[in-house]
Amino acid sequence: MTTNPIRTVTVGLGTRAYDILIGNGLIDRACTEIQARLPGIRVAIITDENVAAAGHLARLQASLDASGIGHAALTLPAGEKTKSFDHLQQTVGAILDARLERGDAVVALGGGVIGDLAGFAAGIVRRGMHFIQIPTSLLAQVDSSVGGKTGINTAQGKNLVGVFHQPRLVLADTSALDTLSEREFRAGYAEVAKYGLIDKPDFFSWLEANWRDIFAGGPARTQAIAASCQAKADVVARDEFETGDRALLNLGHTFGHALETATNYDSARLVHGEGVAIGMALAHRFSARLNQASTDDATRVEAHLKAVGLPTTLADVPGCLPDAEKLLSYIAQDKKVSRGALTFILTRGIGQSFIAKDVPASEVLAFLQDGLAGR
Numbered sequence: 341m342t343t344n345p346i347r348t349v350t351v352g353l354g355t356r357a358y359d360i361l362i363g364n365g366l367i368d369r370a371c372t373e374i375q376a377r378l379p380g381i382r383v384a385i386i387t388d389e390n391v392a393a394a395g396h397l398a399r400l401q402a403s404l405d406a407s408g409i410g411h412a413a414l415t416l417p418a419g420e421k422t423k424s425f426d427h428l429q430q431t432v433g434a435i436l437d438a439r440l441e442r443g444d445a446v447v448a449l450g451g452g453v454i455g456d457l458a459g460f461a462a463g464i465v466r467r468g469m470h471f472i473q474i475p476t477s478l479l480a481q482v483d484s485s486v487g488g489k490t491g492i493n494t495a496q497g498k499n500l501v502g503v504f505h506q507p508r509l510v511l512a513d514t515s516a517l518d519t520l521s522e523r524e525f526r527a528g529y530a531e532v533a534k535y536g537l538i539d540k541p542d543f544f545s546w547l548e549a550n551w552r553d554i555f556a557g558g559p560a561r562t563q564a565i566a567a568s569c570q571a572k573a574d575v576v577a578r579d580e581f582e583t584g585d586r587a588l589l590n591l592g593h594t595f596g597h598a599l600e601t602a603t604n605y606d607s608a609r610l611v612h613g614e615g616v617a618i619g620m621a622l623a624h625r626f627s628a629r630l631n632q633a634s635t636d637d638a639t640r641v642e643a644h645l646k647a648v649g650l651p652t653t654l655a656d657v658p659g660c661l662p663d664a665e666k667l668l669s670y671i672a673q674d675k676k677v678s679r680g681a682l683t684f685i686l687t688r689g690i691g692q693s694f695i696a697k698d699v700p701a702s703e704v705l706a707f708l709q710d711g712l713a714g715r
């Protein structure tokens with residue numbers, strides 16, 4: 341007899357608590373899971389061209405048809421540039437054209453780009469509709485589908501416009517990852533490693549030993565996804581609106597987001613997870629430079645990210661980067677900036693990250709100048 345266990349992680353937000361279901365075939369049983377929680381609703385599915393071409397949209401539509409859940413669908417171009425005002429407008433228009441009511445739901449079927457965009461639309465149409473996440477990339481299954489951050493990018497920076505809007509349900513169908521490219525799988529792995537580097541040194545050691553099994557699929561992959569969701573759910577339940585230690589989930593993002601902005605959200609050059617990998621390596625090196633952590637730990641982090649094939653230095657970004665002053669100006673737009681002071685997630689070692697307020701801009705600038713010069 342074969343078993344297909346579904347793992348459940350609950351995000352404990354009181355009356356707004358929701359389940360993250362993780363396992364094979366969840367797209368095909370989406371109807372059952374949705375009906376059980378939101379009976380009688382209709383849905384607008386927002387997806388992208390790659391996800392639809394891989395057959396996941398048809399699978400979801402078939403599941404909804406089987407149980408009579410009415411649905412409309414919007415298929416957007418794939419890639420980071422889709423997190424834009426133009427595509428937000430298109431998404432809002434499609435939801436309204438489908439005449440969905442406030443008590444109906446927007447369903448994000450895709451990676452973090454679709455999740456962030458569709459979630460933002462769900463948060464603002466009719467002042468807030470139900471939202472369901474069906475994440476199809478590794479990154480979305482371990483991170484972006486959980487926690488309610490939604491939004492779009494602007495020329496000034498990443499995710500600068502958005503709202504917190506929690507989903508009612510997350511269905512992480514691990515079979516969807518079979519059609520994901522290796523590059524995108526690797527990029528998602530950066531956010532998995534992040535949880536170890538924040539405060540779970542044993543998890544990081546486990547990843548060092550087991551990453552090949554995670555990439556191969558099977559129980560180690562499901563275990564990594566469930567552990568990541570649990571780690572994120574715990575933080576979100578403690579600090580939903582990032583007034584405190586939720587900021588730790590931003591490890592690697594202060595540098596990473598600046599690089600994504602600097603490359604004009606061009607997914608051919610850099611995708612989010614790659615930016616986070618470089619950002620995490622830089623955060624560890626920067627911490628060592630500020631005498632907060634040992635160089636050995638920075639080297640260990642870099643070695644693991646390199647082993648899985650992730651970029652770790654500014655020189656790994658294809659094409660030209662702007663100068664250090666320009667990169668610093670993007671960092672200065674980061675949402676963690678307070679009263680003009682830069683905030684970074686730094687570390688005292690593997691799994692010992694902390695929030696560093698008032699990091700001198702001059703230190704960051706000198707560090708970036710050295711990095712751009714390959715020092």
Ligand SMILES: NC(=O)c1ccc[n+]([C@@H]2O[C@H](COP(=O)([O-])OP(=O)(O)OC[C@H]3O[C@@H](n4cnc5c(N)ncnc54)[C@H](O)[C@@H]3O)[C@@H](O)[C@H]2O)c1
Pocket residue numbers: 388389390391394396418419420423450451452453454456476477478479480483484485486487488489490499516517518519520521524527528611612613
């Ligand atoms: N809201 C949050 O908490 C949060 C957390 C982390 C990242 N993010 C955001 O998420 C985005 C990155 O997400 P991402 O890495 O999933 O990028 P993405 O949504 O662009 O997906 C990556 C690529 O994989 C393709 N794809 C996705 N699933 C597929 C599948 N099953 N088969 C074939 N192709 C598939 C997509 O079409 C895309 O080309 C960034 O915008 C980032 O800012 C948000």
Ligand SMILES: O=C(O)C(=O)C[C@@H](O)[C@H](O)[C@H](O)COP(=O)(O)O
Pocket residue numbers: 483486487489498499531582586587589590593675
């Ligand atoms: O959920 C969070 O909190 C995170 O920081 C998770 C990050 O991986 C994610 O990329 C998030 O969108 C970044 O948040 P932002 O507030 O810097 O936009």
Ligand SMILES: [Zn+2]
Pocket residue numbers: 483531593612616
């Ligand atoms: Zn991220």
